[in-house]
Amino acid sequence: MRLLAALVLALVATPAAADPVRLPILVPVTGFLSLEGTSQRNGALLALKQAPAGLAMGEVVDTATAPENAVNALLRVLDQGPVPAIVAPMLGTQMLALMPTALEEKLPLLTVSGTASLTEQGNPWVFRFFPSDKLAKEAHVRYAVEQMGKRKLALIYQTTAYGQSGAAYIAAAAKRHGASLVFSEGIDTDVKDLAPILGRAAASGADVLLLHLHAGSTALAIRQVAALGIALPVVAGSALHQPATAALLDPKELKGVCAESGASPVSGGSPRLDRFLADYRAAFGTDPDAYALAQYDGTQMLLDILARGARTGEQVQAALATGQWDGVAMHYASDGHGDMAHSAVILCYDGLTRVPKIVQQYDGLDAG
Amino acid sequence: MPAELTTLAQLLLNGLALGAAYALVALGFVLILNATGAINFAQGDMVMLGGYAAVALARVLPISGLVLLPLVMLAMAGFGLLFSLLAWRPFRHRPPIFGLLATVALGLTLQEAMNAVEGAAPQAGPTLLGTGEIRFGPLGLSRASLGILIAGLVLGLAQAWLLGRTQFGRRLRASAQDSVTARALGIPVDRLIAASFMLAAALAGAVGLLLSGPYFVTPTTGNDLILRAYIAVTIGGWGSLKGAVVGALLIALFESVVAGYASSVVATAALYGAVLLLLVVRPAGLFPALLGRRA
Numbered sequence: 079m080r081l082l083a084a085l086v087l088a089l090v091a092t093p094a095a096a097d098p099v100r101l102p103i104l105v106p107v108t109g110f111l112s113l114e115g116t117s118q119r120n121g122a123l124l125a126l127k128q129a130p131a132g133l134a135m136g137e138v139v140d141t142a143t144a145p146e147n148a149v150n151a152l153l154r155v156l157d158q159g160p161v162p163a164i165v166a167p168m169l170g171t172q173m174l175a176l177m178p179t180a181l182e183e184k185l186p187l188l189t190v191s192g193t194a195s196l197t198e199q200g201n202p203w204v205f206r207f208f209p210s211d212k213l214a215k216e217a218h219v220r221y222a223v224e225q226m227g228k229r230k231l232a233l234i235y236q237t238t239a240y241g242q243s244g245a246a247y248i249a250a251a252a253k254r255h256g257a258s259l260v261f262s263e264g265i266d267t268d269v270k271d272l273a274p275i276l277g278r279a280a281a282s283g284a285d286v287l288l289l290h291l292h293a294g295s296t297a298l299a300i301r302q303v304a305a306l307g308i309a310l311p312v313v314a315g316s317a318l319h320q321p322a323t324a325a326l327l328d329p330k331e332l333k334g335v336c337a338e339s340g341a342s343p344v345s346g347g348s349p350r351l352d353r354f355l356a357d358y359r360a361a362f363g364t365d366p367d368a369y370a371l372a373q374y375d376g377t378q379m380l381l382d383i384l385a386r387g388a389r390t391g392e393q394v395q396a397a398l399a400t401g402q403w404d405g406v407a408m409h410y411a412s413d414g415h416g417d418m419a420h421s422a423v424i425l426c427y428d429g430l431t432r433v434p435k436i437v438q439q440y441d442g443l444d445a446g
Numbered sequence: 447m448p449a450e451l452t453t454l455a456q457l458l459l460n461g462l463a464l465g466a467a468y469a470l471v472a473l474g475f476v477l478i479l480n481a482t483g484a485i486n487f488a489q490g491d492m493v494m495l496g497g498y499a500a501v502a503l504a505r506v507l508p509i510s511g512l513v514l515l516p517l518v519m520l521a522m523a524g525f526g527l528l529f530s531l532l533a534w535r536p537f538r539h540r541p542p543i544f545g546l547l548a549t550v551a552l553g554l555t556l557q558e559a560m561n562a563v564e565g566a567a568p569q570a571g572p573t574l575l576g577t578g579e580i581r582f583g584p585l586g587l588s589r590a591s592l593g594i595l596i597a598g599l600v601l602g603l604a605q606a607w608l609l610g611r612t613q614f615g616r617r618l619r620a621s622a623q624d625s626v627t628a629r630a631l632g633i634p635v636d637r638l639i640a641a642s643f644m645l646a647a648a649l650a651g652a653v654g655l656l657l658s659g660p661y662f663v664t665p666t667t668g669n670d671l672i673l674r675a676y677i678a679v680t681i682g683g684w685g686s687l688k689g690a691v692v693g694a695l696l697i698a699l700f701e702s703v704v705a706g707y708a709s710s711v712v713a714t715a716a717l718y719g720a721v722l723l724l725l726v727v728r729p730a731g732l733f734p735a736l737l738g739r740r741a
Contacts, residue, residue: 112566265710268670270661274706294568322567
């Protein structure tokens, strides 16, 4: 009887150890970044769904678009007890707002934000599973210069923080690769008629047109390039790789257009990627983009660390900083600053379908 | 035609097409302004809703935008009635600021609702006259832009006829000018105001469809349009239908031409600079209306 009582006591006393770990997923599922934020959320949720039963439990919190929303969401999550890590928003301004709290609370933030400066702040609690804008724009320019043999670049970028930051990296990369930026101009997100700017870009003497625009403007630019018969080849930014963006265009309008991205899940290419694609479609009824895949990979690495017994922020941080992960999209390992992703791809459309083919993969982009 | 002249003519043609769409938004804005004395800040969001209505209808009825246009306008007219019941009727005996705030609240609610239902990704709707380009000698115009231009002209003229040549229009104008006297004369002012909302929403629906094909639709599409409508009405003369059309066309032509020769950023800054200047030298706008003093 005493043995039975001891056994019951032991069972009652240890449920905490068996409780799933809380994993907050703070992402912008409303507001202007909700498309990408939803992808990020879905990637994390799919990884959780495939984790060993009882290991971790996701808690999705919408951060919308304001930095203070993200901070409030984090504080609310922490009020409910300790957590070992956070799936953190992809919006750079929200990440910058969260980083002081992460430092104070010793809490790893796993993000897919492209804002390069996040990992340049000396904050050891930030881990990025997506190539930073700096690396992505290096691939963007390198493809135009090395593979396409172009030397005179025209650039149309968005006048948002995202657009201006990317434009600066493109200008720097062009200089590094001996190409000249013969045309560079920003447009607001509300500009509908791009004919004037496209006309000036075509008349600038450029031999390739680079786009660094949000999804809507990217689709508009490509549609109007096709409609105006502008002969410049186009290499777009990562917005084009999103299936929702390509869906806006006729395959004929996409013919010959290329784009940079961290990955292109819909292009398939490996059994693991095909399985991810099938699982994602089954779970969410839609096609994944690179953000979904990157967050899936990042969350899987985190879950593996948790499965090996890590329970505190410090344990998770140490494992992320020193470990490696063979993800579906790429191989991940920290460069010492929290940048885990070091690869990017170039994808191109053949004019027959909206599913692009990967034509170039760049690994070790930050090695040089 | 010299190349410089061709470039200018092309820019003007492009601007004219976009201006036709802006003009329809501004007309809807002025209709409600005249009927209620309140600013409808949700007019742009009604355009957005019309765009999504076009996208949704095109999913189930894969037919020409030309056929879908009256369906979308009809559906949006119904929404306009609902809108008037929510945003105007409860506040009709209160100062106009109540109505204004109600339209802001409803507009934001529409945006978030569409974000929740359809997501933030841009979506493409049907086009009125198909895709591709039509050449007029050295000038080119996309079929979508031509559709906007023609539809803008037809709907604009239809509205001018409705307001200027029919009993409905005369009663509506009488109500707008002096609702107390109009009521005393037995004019059903409240019903006419509800009809104004329906008409404005139908126009917004038309613009939503017209823009959703070539320029896509997102939940925040209306934000830019309402700003332009507001500026168009300010330029044209507060409450003037003719002024709204002229103001909208001026904005689009200004944007197109300045962006063509400088940049879109310069065009935007110059536009607002020009509006400021106009407010100083001609505060009542180009076509001052009686309502200007009242509002």
